[in-house]
């Protein structure tokens with residue numbers, strides 16, 4: 001379980017990005033974080049793993065206060081928080097397999113990681129994960145030979161090989177076409193369900209969030225503005241978060257048919 005207690009971040013520039021955010025995310029829950037540009041979504045995700053140090057408040061993962069950890073404790077804790085990025089953050093000249101295995105760097109010792117000598121159990125797991133995300137046939141391809149959707153699948157496998165307790169996902173579909181975006185969101189949500197893994201997904205596409213997640217949290221100017229089910233996301237709620245607009249076409253009609261079935265894009 002992840003708990004945020006009065007999480008606050010004011011940057012040195014004086015920008016108040018988060019103000020006393022309280023949020024509890026049970027094990028296995030996938031949550032989408034929405035809100036206008038500058039609302040504090042990326043800051044919130046980065047405060048959880050302390051890529052951005054919070055100004056005050058606390059982050060508690062499975063009973064451990066992440067905000068109170070020293071550098072060794074933080075390094076260990078970060079292994080338990082897999083991160084998936086908008087721009088994939090792959091090493092372009094390395095193969096798909098090497099990129100996936102790099103998710104184990106926090107576990108193997110310095111020399112092993114320097115020489116990229118991973119235990120056989122890690123290699124076996126990487127093959128299993130590549131199979132699961134539909135990229136087994138591409139294990140030896142270089143990352144720079146892949147499409148955006150394929151890159152994100154590598155990013156997902158790299159996060160999962162960490163054996164995380166929590167996934168932090170920052171705009172996973174921002175660079176993808178609508179169909180690939182659905183496939184990636186569906187894949188992330190299916191994998192979380194299979195592993196009883198909680199996830200916080202920062203996403204601009206409200207309809208996509210409604211389609212796949214069980215809970216949506218809206219941030220506005222660093223504060224919680226909405227916390228509810230996808231079906232509670234009405235035009236009025238969107239107006240309260242983003243301001244006046246015609247939101248009719250933006251939100252998903254809950255009676256719509258579900259999205260197309262996914263086939264891995266190879």
Ligand SMILES: Nc1ncnc2c1ncn2[C@@H]1O[C@H](COP(=O)(O)OP(=O)(O)OP(=O)(O)O)[C@@H](O)[C@H]1O
Nearest residue numbers: 011013015016017036037038039040041042043044
């Ligand atoms: N490194 C930084 N230094 C100073 N201010 C920052 C920094 N990063 C973010 N901010 C400010 O903090 C606020 C929240 O930014 P953040 O990037 O968290 O918002 P966001 O909701 O993720 O926006 P977007 O959807 O555009 O990515 C903004 O006012 C932003 O200008």
